[in-house]
Amino acid sequence: MLDAVLIKECTDPSLKPAIVEQFVKAVGSDDPLAITVKSGGRLILIPKPKTPEEAIEIVRENIAGSIVRVGLTQIPAGIGIKDASELNLDLVDPCANLRMGTGMFAKILRIVAKWYGNPTSEEVFPQLFDDAVHAWRTGKFEGGGVFQAEDPGGAVVQRSEVTTENTGKGEDSLAKKPEDASIRIDLKRIENRMRP
Template sequence: MLDATLMKECADPMLKPAIVEQFVAAVGSDDPLAITVKSGNRLILVPKPKTPEEAMKIVRENIGGAVVRVGLTQIPAGIGLKDASERHADLVDSCANLRMGTAMFSKILRIVAKWYGNPTNEEVFPQLFDDAVHAWRTGKFEGDNVFQAPDPGGLVIQEEQPSPDASDSVAQSAENEPNPQLVEPNNAAIRVDLSRIGGQ
């Protein structure tokens, strides 16, 4: 589970904390130095880095011929960089990685939402989220590269999480209501019509 302070300070403010948690749980890693290298459909095994320097060395060695994903959000290395020399250790910094990853995912959510016609019903959000996660993993949505695509802008409806106050008030109102099973036997209404039994 992501640290609440890290989320508050570093995650994209367009995404609700619950969505940030869902996103990292779906695609990310608990280890800020985590590196995944894929060539086509093949996963390439790389040594587990112990320091940010080792992590960046692995990124530099593999970035040319493979897809390299890095850090908490497993963001693809090299997105938005014109030159390999621009690459820096921000990728393995927890806060910077979360900031870049959630900003990119927020953009992908807006791309998916636009394709859906920018729905306003929050019941549609789980499908939007699943499609955005799939786009994050594959890099594509409807044939377009989501990491390079322009940001369509706008807001995405996100599921409302029930507030603790709301659930408390529901529990309290349930406590105050009489339990229908505790009715006096002599005052109970007839529930089964027995009048026809025995009649010919």
């Protein structure tokens, strides 16, 4: 669990504290020096860094050709930089990592909300949150990259909290009984096959 002072002082002010906690719980780490490296869809085992300097060195060694996630928010390292030497200790500083990560997640949440037509009902928020978490993990939403996308701006209506049973299940998470769940079918594959 994140420290309340850290949340108050180091997170994007557009996100409610409960949403920040749920975001970090869903995608992040308890260790500010945590590094995850994936290459070709496979997780690469790396030594656990003991110091911030060692962590940044590991990131610099692995950034070329791999997806490297760092810190409390598991922010993707290297976004917007041209050279690995530009990577600095902010990536593994708890406050700076939270500030960058929650700022980027807030932008992704606004991208998702805009796609949904900027709904004003709190009831829709669990679905938005789930889709934004998925976009954070994959780097994509509706076929477009989210990390370097332009921020659409605006505010997102947030629930006071997103319960863990809602996280990752989309709109059906609100259904209490299986027979109450809505039907969700992805017809894209069928549509693509039917085109001449």
